[in-house]
Amino acid sequence: MTKELIELRVNGRTHQLASEPNRLLLDVLRQDLGLTGSKRGCDDSSCGACAVLIDGVPMLACTMLAASCQGAEITTVEGIASEGALNAIQKAYGEWGGSQCGYCTPGFMITVKHLLENNPEPTEDEIRRALSGNLCRCTGYVQMFDAIKAAIRAEQESER
Amino acid sequence: MSDFATIGKPTAMIDSAQKATGQGKYTDDIALPGLLIGKILHSPHPHARIVRLDSSRAELLEGVVCVVTGKDAPNKYGILPVGHDETALAIDRVRYVGDNVACVVAIDEASAERALDLIDVEYELLPAYFDPEEAMKAERDLIHDSRPHNVEKEYHHVFGDPERGLSEADIVHEARYLANEVTHAAMEPHSTIAAFEIDSQTGQPGRLTVWSSTQVPYYLQHTLAAVLEMAMPQVRVIKPLVGGGFGGKSEVIPLEVIAAVAARKAKAPVKITYTREEVFWAHRGRPRTIVDLKIGAKRDGRISAVSARVVQDGGAYCSYGVVTILYSGALLGALYDIPHIRFDGYRVLTNKPACGAMRGHGTVNVRFALECALDEIAARLQLDPAELRRHNLLQPPCVTVNGLRVLSYGLPECMEMVVERSQWRQRRGKLASGRTEKRARGFGLACSHYVSGAANAIIRSDMPHSTVNIKVDRDGAVTVYTGAAEIGQGSSTITAQVVAEVLGCCLGRVRIVSGDSDVTPVDLGSYSSRVTFMSGNAAMRAAESILNQLLAAAARRMGCDPDELAIHDEIIFRRDEAHKASAGAWSMSFDQAIICAIENFGALSASGWYSPPAEARGGSYKGAGVGPSPAYSYSAQVAEVEVDEETGHVTVLNIWAAHDCGRALNPVAVEGQVIGSVWMGLGQALQEEMIWKDGLIMNPGLLGYASPSSAESPHVEAIIVESVDPEGPFGAKEAGEGSLAATIPAIANAIYDAVGVRLNEAPFTPERVLAALRAKDKTHRPGTEHDAATTPNRFREHGGALRISGKGQQRHESDAIHVQQAERGDQ
Numbered sequence A: 001m002t003k004e005l006i007e008l009r010v011n012g013r014t015h016q017l018a019s020e021p022n023r024l025l026l027d028v029l030r031q032d033l034g035l036t037g038s039k040r041g042c043d044d045s046s047c048g049a050c051a052v053l054i055d056g057v058p059m060l061a062c063t064m065l066a067a068s069c070q071g072a073e074i075t076t077v078e079g080i081a082s083e084g085a086l087n088a089i090q091k092a093y094g095e096w097g098g099s100q101c102g103y104c105t106p107g108f109m110i111t112v113k114h115l116l117e118n119n120p121e122p123t124e125d126e127i128r129r130a131l132s133g134n135l136c137r138c139t140g141y142v143q144m145f146d147a148i149k150a151a152i153r154a155e156q157e158s159e160r
Numbered sequence B: 001m002s003d004f005a006t007i008g009k010p011t012a013m014i015d016s017a018q019k020a021t022g023q024g025k026y027t028d029d030i031a032l033p034g035l036l037i038g039k040i041l042h043s044p045h046p047h048a049r050i051v052r053l054d055s056s057r058a059e060l061l062e063g064v065v066c067v068v069t070g071k072d073a074p075n076k077y078g079i080l081p082v083g084h085d086e087t088a089l090a091i092d093r094v095r096y097v098g099d100n101v102a103c104v105v106a107i108d109e110a111s112a113e114r115a116l117d118l119i120d121v122e123y124e125l126l127p128a129y130f131d132p133e134e135a136m137k138a139e140r141d142l143i144h145d146s147r148p149h150n151v152e153k154e155y156h157h158v159f160g161d162p163e164r165g166l167s168e169a170d171i172v173h174e175a176r177y178l179a180n181e182v183t184h185a186a187m188e189p190h191s192t193i194a195a196f197e198i199d200s201q202t203g204q205p206g207r208l209t210v211w212s213s214t215q216v217p218y219y220l221q222h223t224l225a226a227v228l229e230m231a232m233p234q235v236r237v238i239k240p241l242v243g244g245g246f247g248g249k250s251e252v253i254p255l256e257v258i259a260a261v262a263a264r265k266a267k268a269p270v271k272i273t274y275t276r277e278e279v280f281w282a283h284r285g286r287p288r289t290i291v292d293l294k295i296g297a298k299r300d301g302r303i304s305a306v307s308a309r310v311v312q313d314g315g316a317y318c319s320y321g322v323v324t325i326l327y328s329g330a331l332l333g334a335l336y337d338i339p340h341i342r343f344d345g346y347r348v349l350t351n352k353p354a355c356g357a358m359r360g361h362g363t364v365n366v367r368f369a370l371e372c373a374l375d376e377i378a379a380r381l382q383l384d385p386a387e388l389r390r391h392n393l394l395q396p397p398c399v400t401v402n403g404l405r406v407l408s409y410g411l412p413e414c415m416e417m418v419v420e421r422s423q424w425r426q427r428r429g430k431l432a433s434g435r436t437e438k439r440a441r442g443f444g445l446a447c448s449h450y451v452s453g454a455a456n457a458i459i460r461s462d463m464p465h466s467t468v469n470i471k472v473d474r475d476g477a478v479t480v481y482t483g484a485a486e487i488g489q490g491s492s493t494i495t496a497q498v499v500a501e502v503l504g505c506c507l508g509r510v511r512i513v514s515g516d517s518d519v520t521p522v523d524l525g526s527y528s529s530r531v532t533f534m535s536g537n538a539a540m541r542a543a544e545s546i547l548n549q550l551l552a553a554a555a556r557r558m559g560c561d562p563d564e565l566a567i568h569d570e571i572i573f574r575r576d577e578a579h580k581a582s583a584g585a586w587s588m589s590f591d592q593a594i595i596c597a598i599e600n601f602g603a604l605s606a607s608g609w610y611s612p613p614a615e616a617r618g619g620s621y622k623g624a625g626v627g628p629s630p631a632y633s634y635s636a637q638v639a640e641v642e643v644d645e646e647t648g649h650v651t652v653l654n655i656w657a658a659h660d661c662g663r664a665l666n667p668v669a670v671e672g673q674v675i676g677s678v679w680m681g682l683g684q685a686l687q688e689e690m691i692w693k694d695g696l697i698m699n700p701g702l703l704g705y706a707s708p709s710s711a712e713s714p715h716v717e718a719i720i721v722e723s724v725d726p727e728g729p730f731g732a733k734e735a736g737e738g739s740l741a742a743t744i745p746a747i748a749n750a751i752y753d754a755v756g757v758r759l760n761e762a763p764f765t766p767e768r769v770l771a772a773l774r775a776k777d778k779t780h781r782p783g784t785e786h787d788a789a790t791t792p793n794r795f796r797e798h799g800g801a802l803r804i805s806g807k808g809q810q811r812h813e814s815d816a817i818h819v820q821q822a823e824r825g826d827q
């Protein structure tokens, strides 16, 4: 298949690259741009490990064509840390054991970021539902709920 | 509470920032210049002879570099010395759908995939066996010619006098239990990269470096050397971050060997990453297990004997099979004091992917049977299930009837904790009355245990099970070299904590270098929950030796005896003058002490190692080597469930899980392991099941194989019980697997409490629950507590389904016939 020139805006930077039109965003991010933070956990869009934000909305990079994301603002897990430091949720994930093997964590970071931006004080039920598209095989999720609540508290305190 | 500085403090994993930012590299994230991609051609047939294999058309395709077949790596291997029955790619026969036939190496995935279709393979189909009890009848077309009746291994153990024990019993409970096949489904699919260096002397491919998602780097190195006929120092194994294992990465997986062989043939680095579907085909999960159980008990609840007949559907290769079947017998032992045990175990071959080790290896399905049976006995004796278990506790220190040594035993406290926290006494058996519409609630209790590492190595040898090296140089960094495989359980963090505690330094000073066979000493790997115990002990000893050198140097400078010194918070001070800790002559900083020591002895280095003591290595009967451990963890759980009697749907509302982990070196990590373990048990209890049809997996994806999501995961309260083991590092024991086995029977027992039916087949899917409820309604006569109608006598109609014509006793007898035949065949 012949390559075409596409332009992707990822984590605030614009990249021009030649790519076959049928390539998936996940492959382009991981293989062409070296942004391996987004993971592949399945073949059928069921795990959420590949989640990225497209114009602020969590999407599965394994089911999107890279070419179709031109003109959009893509945020991967690499774009989430705040100025080289962990943001509140990343820190809380460590402290509360929200990630064990960490393979699902990038996908969760994306989902949680979106959740907290749109609903700064979610109930436990809202957290559970928001996270239900991301699978984690290690933790049993309880620690993530705790981490999210702790991150919210930390944010509130820093605002005061 | 002892005053430790680092031990026992909730500590974030030292690599958690890497994981949360996406910086951490897993195998598939690594790219090398000129990296080629390998794609494997799998067998479409469950059992067939390969008559012809022609890859010439594929080789001509643009972008294809080479095609690797069985001829390129004919040496057999297997994780167990007694089970070398695999080749990386089929030589002349395929034994399951998904067996590996050839591998295309190409410049990219698309070319490799196209080429797969161009490989011509002609098969001659052979009869296939999907059901273990059918497979045991086979006389010909055996799956492996050397295994008559397709029995990989059978064991018949008798400890004490089970016949007498049963005859002395006041009641005997007998039932068949069945647990279906489940898989690890670790989030990271298996991946391997292999690359050869050119040897400067010969100009030929020389050393091999393999990056792999493995729990057992050392065994991988060992196997690669054997299969590729290379010397072990010529093989380097690097273990990047691993995205979960749960046993699925605890043996050499075909793609690891294939990648190495392919890299040699292609003369370039090769990466192979399984698709999720391939992970399911290759899975090596927990085998479908049939347990026929007979338990005798006295009127007071004392167990007088246990007799178990266990049949495991092992799949097409041995894998860990011999160990799996032995574990299922051995671990009948060290939880309760059972005076007489009979165990008849059969590991049977079938034409499905090999089953291997999975979290709670071997013990989970038998524990499900036993803990449900105890509940039934309690009901018949009208005893509280917790009370019944209390009548059967071990009295440590002791050696069980099957030769397992128990020194620390926190089970009584675990039971106490869950009974109290769940308000067991107040709430059990009383919830059904408070039911709403057609929903009933119930409470169930169960216990479990697990080894803190196998006392005997897989490859028999006298080398240490774990070794840790430490180097302290002028930069002041404490660099720890460990071969322990961090796979998400937190082993690197624990090692760092142990070293920091012993040295009295801060955690930030400790750097962990792990999982690179060129740099780190041999550790047997992350399996059987051995790392904290064994690697922890090794780290402790290495750190103690560094500490001695530091104190000797400091003492010389301070003009005192090393024994007079202590270290705390990076300050070395004279014990007797502790109050002057900050005053110059009486104290010294950690950095100063390092400089003194280096001036005296050069850079500090030390090695520590651990091997389980001889007393912990088990009895002398055949198979005694599996089951013994230097220490056992204990767990008790109470589950609260709600059963919808209209749909059969079971919701788990709460689980209280108490776990005796010896000492919790890092409470966050311990709780994380306990909750994760309970959660995985919940999946097996309610919904996870590999569904087979004629040797094909019907649900080879994370959608079809539905583990519980965050929306349906109950609240799990992890309760840490510390028994402080005399031989564990700082008293620690395992925490990674022991809890899992209690969850399934706790839920089964809770379902009984809620709606009065016994689910003897796991998972307890809505259809099975509904079937049991209907059977009860039809046949339930007041006063009969247990009804045969709910025993699984018919199993779901999918391939590998147990085509059972009779049940219970009847079945037993017909099986006995095969056994006799098998024995005759042997002679």
Ligand code: FES
Pocket: A039, A040, A041, A042, A043, A044, A045, A046, A047, A048, A049, A050, A051, A060, A061, A062, A063
């Ligand atoms: S990789 Fe699983 S959803 Fe995208």
Ligand code: FES
Pocket: A098, A099, A100, A101, A102, A103, A104, A105, A135, A136, A137, A138, A139, B187, B243, B244, B488
């Ligand atoms: S931490 Fe391993 S999958 Fe979530």
